[in-house]
Amino acid sequence: MLAYVLRRAAYGVLVVLGVLLLLFVLFFQIASPDDVARRALGEKALPEVIEQWKANHGYDRPLWPWQDFSNNMLFEHYRSMLTFDFGRSDADDVVITERLRQGVGPSLALTLPLFVAGISVGIVLSLFVAFFRETYIDRVGVWLCVLGMSVSILLYIMGGQLVIAQWLRWFPISGFDPDPSVVGRFLALPLVIAVLSGVGGDVRFYRTVFLEETNRDYVRTARAKGAGEIRIMARHVLRNALIPILTRVVVAIPFLFMGSLLLESFFGIPGLGSITVDAINGNDFSTLRTMVFIGALLFIVGQIATDVSYALVDPRVRFS
Amino acid sequence: MSAVLEVEGLVTGFPSADGRVPVVDDVSLGIDAGEVLALVGESGCGKSMTALSVMRLVPKPGRIEAGRIVLAGRDLRELDVLEMRRVRGHEVSMIFQEPMTSLNPVVRVGDQVVEAIRLHEDVSQAAARARTLELFGQVRIPDPEARLDAYPHQLSGGLKQRVMIAMALSTRPRLLIADEPTTALDVTIQAQILELLRELQRQSGSAILLITHDLGVVNELSDRVAVMYAGKIVEQGSRRDVLGAPRHPYTRGLLRSIPARAEPGAPLAEIPGVVPPPSEWPAGCRFATRCPVRFEPCRDQLPDATALNPGHTAWCHDAARDPEGGS
Numbered sequence: 288m289l290a291y292v293l294r295r296a297a298y299g300v301l302v303v304l305g306v307l308l309l310l311f312v313l314f315f316q317i318a319s320p321d322d323v324a325r326r327a328l329g330e331k332a333l334p335e336v337i338e339q340w341k342a343n344h345g346y347d348r349p350l351w352p353w354q355d356f357s358n359n360m361l362f363e364h365y366r367s368m369l370t371f372d373f374g375r376s377d378a379d380d381v382v383i384t385e386r387l388r389q390g391v392g393p394s395l396a397l398t399l400p401l402f403v404a405g406i407s408v409g410i411v412l413s414l415f416v417a418f419f420r421e422t423y424i425d426r427v428g429v430w431l432c433v434l435g436m437s438v439s440i441l442l443y444i445m446g447g448q449l450v451i452a453q454w455l456r457w458f459p460i461s462g463f464d465p466d467p468s469v470v471g472r473f474l475a476l477p478l479v480i481a482v483l484s485g486v487g488g489d490v491r492f493y494r495t496v497f498l499e500e501t502n503r504d505y506v507r508t509a510r511a512k513g514a515g516e517i518r519i520m521a522r523h524v525l526r527n528a529l530i531p532i533l534t535r536v537v538v539a540i541p542f543l544f545m546g547s548l549l550l551e552s553f554f555g556i557p558g559l560g561s562i563t564v565d566a567i568n569g570n571d572f573s574t575l576r577t578m579v580f581i582g583a584l585l586f587i588v589g590q591i592a593t594d595v596s597y598a599l600v601d602p603r604v605r606f607s
Numbered sequence: 608m609s610a611v612l613e614v615e616g617l618v619t620g621f622p623s624a625d626g627r628v629p630v631v632d633d634v635s636l637g638i639d640a641g642e643v644l645a646l647v648g649e650s651g652c653g654k655s656m657t658a659l660s661v662m663r664l665v666p667k668p669g670r671i672e673a674g675r676i677v678l679a680g681r682d683l684r685e686l687d688v689l690e691m692r693r694v695r696g697h698e699v700s701m702i703f704q705e706p707m708t709s710l711n712p713v714v715r716v717g718d719q720v721v722e723a724i725r726l727h728e729d730v731s732q733a734a735a736r737a738r739t740l741e742l743f744g745q746v747r748i749p750d751p752e753a754r755l756d757a758y759p760h761q762l763s764g765g766l767k768q769r770v771m772i773a774m775a776l777s778t779r780p781r782l783l784i785a786d787e788p789t790t791a792l793d794v795t796i797q798a799q800i801l802e803l804l805r806e807l808q809r810q811s812g813s814a815i816l817l818i819t820h821d822l823g824v825v826n827e828l829s830d831r832v833a834v835m836y837a838g839k840i841v842e843q844g845s846r847r848d849v850l851g852a853p854r855h856p857y858t859r860g861l862l863r864s865i866p867a868r869a870e871p872g873a874p875l876a877e878i879p880g881v882v883p884p885p886s887e888w889p890a891g892c893r894f895a896t897r898c899p900v901r902f903e904p905c906r907d908q909l910p911d912a913t914a915l916n917p918g919h920t921a922w923c924h925d926a927a928r929d930p931e932g933g934s
Contacts, residue, residue, distance in 0.1 A: 421668075504708040510664055511703075512696030512723040512774065522722075526713050602713060602758040 288598065292591055299587030304365075306583040310576055311364050318570045320346035320360075323377055326570040344377065344573075368580045378571040386562060386574070387581075393463055394546030394558030397474055401481050402543055406536060408482055409489030414520075416490065417497040428490070435487030443484045444553050447476055461555035477550045489535075496531050500524045530601050537593040541585035545578070610677075611781050611814040612661065612699075613637045617674035619653075619660045621885075628885040629672065631656050632838040638782065643808060643815040645829035645846075647822065647861070649882055653838040654818045658784045661816070662701055663691055679781055697727040700775035704787035706767035710759040716767075717743075717755030720774045727778050742773040746803060765796035772803065779811060786818045801827050822865055826850060831918075834858045837882055837893035844919030854913075854921040857894045892924065900925045 318326075324340045325332060332340075341347040345363060349355045352362060367374060373383040416428035452460040458476040500506070501524055509519045546560030555561075559578065566574035598604045619631040631653040638644045646654045659665050661676055663683060676683040678698060683691065703709045710719060717739050724735040736755070743751030746769040759767055768788065775783055785804065789797035805828055808815055817828055825832055825846065832849040834842045834857065842855040853859045860878040862868075869875050880897040889895045895905040904910075904924050912920050913927040 504703065504705055505711040507664065508703065508709045508771070508774075509711070510695065511662055511701040513692045513694070513726045514696075514722070515692055523711050523714070527711070530713075600713065603760045 288595070292595065295591045295594065296587070299584075299591070302587060303580070303583045307365060307368055307576070307580060308361075310579050311361055314572055314575070315350055318572075320350075323570050323572055327378055364576065368576065373577045374573050376566075376571055376574045378566070378569045378574070383574055383577050387559065387577070390546070390557060390559040390562050391544060392465065392558075393556050394551070394560060395543060396465075396470060397477060397550060397556055397558060398543040398546060400474070401478055401547075402539065404478065404482050405485055405489065408486055409493055410532075412486065413490045413493030413497060417494050417501065420498055429494070432487040432491045435484065436491070438484070440480075440484040440549060443480045444477075444549065447480045448553070451476060461553065463554075463556045473554070473556070477547075477554045477556070481547070481550055492535065493528075493532065496528045497524065500528045503527070526600065530597065533596050533600065534593055537596050538589040540592065541589040542582070544585060545582055609640060610637045611640050611642075611679060612816070613675070613677040614657075614661065615675045615677070617657065617660055617676065618672045619656050619665055619669060620672050621669045623886060625886055627672070630669070630838055630885055631660060634674075634835070634838075634840055636833050636840065636843065638814045638816060640781070640814055641808075641812045642831065643817055643829045645817045645819060645825040645832045646835060647819060647825055647832060648835035649820060651882055652835045654835050655786055657835070658701065658786050658816060658818050661782075661784060662695055662699060664695075693727065696723055696775075696780075697778045698780055699782045699784060700778070700780040701784040701786065702768070702771050702775050702788045704790050706764050706771055706791060709771055710767055712759050714758075715756050716759055716762065716770045717757075720770065720777055723774045724777045738777065739773070742777055743770075745776075745807065746770075746773045748773070763796075764792050765800065768792060768796075768800055769803070772800075772807070776807060776811065776813070780813055782814045782816065783808075784816045784818070787820070788817075789824060790819070790821070797824075804828065822850070822861060823867070834861070837888055838885065839893055839922065841894065841923065842921045844916065848916050848919040852916075852919075854915055854919075854926040855894075855923045856898050856900050856925065858921075860897075860899075892922075 320341055321337065323346060324337045324344075328336060328340055338347070346360070348358050348360050348363070350360045352359050366372075373387075375382055376386065412428070416425045419425045419428075448460050451457050458472055461473075463473050464470060505527075506519060506523060509523050514522075544559070545563075546556075546558035548560045548564055550556070551558045551560035552564045562574065563578040565571070566578060614637070615635045617631055617634045618629050620627040620629040622628075634653070634657055636644065636646070646657060648654050656665060656669070660671050661678075661683070663671070663676075665671060671684065674684075678694065683694060686694065710716060714722075717736065720739040720742065721732065721735040724730065724738055725732070728735075730738075740751055740755060743754060748754050748766060748769050754762070754766070754770075759770075762770065772788075788804065789800050792800060801824060804815070807813075815828075817824070819825060829846050832842075832844065832846050833840050834849065834855065836857050842849055842853065842858045849858060850862065853862060857878070860876075863876040864878060866875055878897055883889075883893075883896060889906055890909075891907045892898070892901070892905045892910050895901050898905060902924065908924070910922045910924045910927060912922055914920055915926065
């Protein structure tokens with residue numbers, strides 16, 4: 288098992304190196320160091336001020352190693368990421384680690400309840416429609432799921448803000464306040480909207496898994512030995528259904544730390560998601576690469592955690 | 608001897624485009640204590656559905672529509688869900704055709720037998736485990752202590768079927784239903800499992816309803832035989848009568864089709880045609896479309912039971928016109 292995890296981690300390092308290269312190439316394909324500087328200083332900045340800014344931020348070096356092997360931006364990019372030396376934001380010179388520390392709290396305040404609520408609602412609803420399989424309840428349920436999946440989350444967000452916040456005034460349209468007594472008011476609307484927009488796909492997936500398992504021979508055996516339906520569900524079906532469900536769930540856990548790009552920026556929640564969106568919009572390379580780097584690391588962690596959790600619930604899975 | 612199970616006029620049906628179709632149609636049979644009744648027929652003749660009906664485990668949307676299923680004096684159709692649950696695995700156990708998939712893949716096999724015991728008896732985990740170990744020994748699982756903690760995928764098909772048999776016998780049921788218990792296994796393993804079933808049956812005195820399409824298995828294990836075709840029982844009697852002096856042309860056809868009896872080099876005997884689907888069953892004798900001796904009434908008139916020897920009955924117009932036999 289340990290050997291397997293280490294080998295996966297080694298592959299993961301290669302993936303991260305590739306991601307960092309891709310990011311570097313794509314970013315500087317779109318924006319030159321001059322663009323980054325002008326974005327930070329304003330369009331009317333004098334050429335000598337721009338040169339000064341680039342020198343201070345290390346953007347005065349050539350991009351590629353074949354231009355100057357000992358002093359280029361690509362190697363410096365790798366060095367600072369791999370040593371977790373994230374530096375300061377290109378946009379406003381704030382220390383990036385400090386900004387991450389401030390952003391992770393609001394992000395988790397949104398994503399953690401969203402994760403738990405999404406899974407619970409999805410599993411409960413899917414057990415419900417699976418129990419009523421091949422009745423009109425099941426058919427209407429699946430129909431609603433497909434409808435829910437087909438509508439863009441943007442429509443849920445804007446519709447929710449218009450109807451629930453603007454017209455009904457049940458919740459604020461956007462904003463955030465970390466004070467525990469009021470934070471719920473700000474998080475309620477994005478939570479409900481996110482659960483609603485995601486539940487259709489989840490229910491359809493979980494329903495298929497449950498239906499597949501309840502038709503298996505071992506369920507018939509359990510019935511034949513006199514087990515009740517609830518016991519069959521809890522002791523036999525759920526454990527087997529957990530295997531495919533885990534794939535979908537465990538891989539998502541690390542990303543809770545990254546926040547949600549869309550929800551945070553639409554609802555003005557100052558988490559890591561909106562930091563990422565701001566970095567993209569502001570040509571803020573040093574912040575953006577940090578977020579992408581952390582995202583890639585979390586992705587690798589999620590993949591390994593999924594594989595390990597497989598081995599924990601399915602005795603047929605052994606690593607070699 | 609007293610009857611353990613008496614089934615009378617059982618009808619089990621499934622919905623289809625032309626209304627409900629009975630896949631088990633007016634089936635009656637009885638099994639005495641300590642007796643092995645073999646229910647024989649081709650795939651799709653309704654023998655497994657008969658067995659599942661006795662357990663009241665007919666898969667949806669199928670349903671038992673009529674008849675009585677009397678186990679030790681109680682009609683199982685009148686029991687509520689909780690009472691039926693106490694019957695299943697306790698008074699009637701079942702072994703299935705597919706040992707490969709009939710055990711839960713993520714639960715240790717010992718625990719699955721322990722669960723079967725503790726569902727019906729108020730015993731401690733340790734006591735149930737000790738009993739399971741003993742049962743594993745009885746069904747001749749080698750190294751039973753270690754196998755208790757094995758997962759199904761670590762056992763061969765034969766061992767899995769032994770675990771299923773141990774599970775089925777764990778609560779000493781009155782009746783054991785074995786649905787094609789050896790069909791999925793290698794020939795050598797088949798013989799071992801049959802030998803085991805026969806021996807356990809002698810020890811425990813449980814009655815067995817053996818479902819099979821294999822007449823060799825019938826000959827090995829059964830006391831009495833019921834032959835089923837297209838949802839109906841066509842001939843019933845002692846093993847010696849049915850296998851030795853069959854009176855229904857379908858039974859004769861089955862016996863002729865046993866490959867071991869074929870002349871070397873000669874083509875294998877077969878019953879021409881196929882079993883018609885339930886929606887195309889003839890109004891008269893179900894076998895009329897394939898019968899070599901059919902005559903005037905067969906197509907339109909359902910044959911009555913014709914008593915031959917004591918306990919030997921055939922549902923056949925040909926047998927009825929000549930009860931002494933001769934053809």
